Amino acid sequence: MDIEQFYSADERRRQSVEVEFGNNWFDAKGNRYELSWVEDTGELYAMLELTPEADTWTPFGDIEVEDAKVDTLVVTVLGTVATRDAVEELLSGWAGHMAEPDGVHWVADRLQAAGIARPTLD
Numbered sequence: 001m002d003i004e005q006f007y008s009a010d011e012r013r014r015q016s017v018e019v020e021f022g023n024n025w026f027d028a029k030g031n032r033y034e035l036s037w038v039e040d041t042g043e044l045y046a047m048l049e050l051t052p053e054a055d056t057w058t059p060f061g062d063i064e065v066e067d068a069k070v071d072t073l074v075v076t077v078l079g080t081v082a083t084r085d086a087v088e089e090l091l092s093g094w095a096g097h098m099a100e101p102d103g104v105h106w107v108a109d110r111l112q113a114a115g116i117a118r119p120t121l122d
Contacts (some may be wrong), residue, residue, distance in 0.1 A: 022035055079111050
């Protein structure tokens with residue numbers, strides 16, 4: 001589902017505090033993900049940015065996209081983690097894994113180890 005469909009499906013998502021766990025996760029194919037947790041629903045989700053059209057490049061080599069189209073932001077709910085403390089414990093050390101090649105699978109492995117079904121991310 002795209003990001004608007006995600007928020008429209010449950011209005012609690014739109015109103016909730018969200019905790020971001022990095023926005024530069026990559027899979028083996030080089031696709032970029034953002035990882036966030038929604039406090040009111042307990043959902044941990046990954047947002048895939050489908051091949052953006054680069055408007056500009058930052059001095060650090062990052063792509064800046066002006067007016068990203070909603071349908072290029074694909075959301076996958078990875079699982080539900082009841083509390084902020086629990087999700088922070090589950091993802092402890094995430095910042096050190098985000099930059100790894102195919103680092104997004106570290107997240108999937110952590111979810112699986114915690115008994116949360118491993119999602120398909122690629």
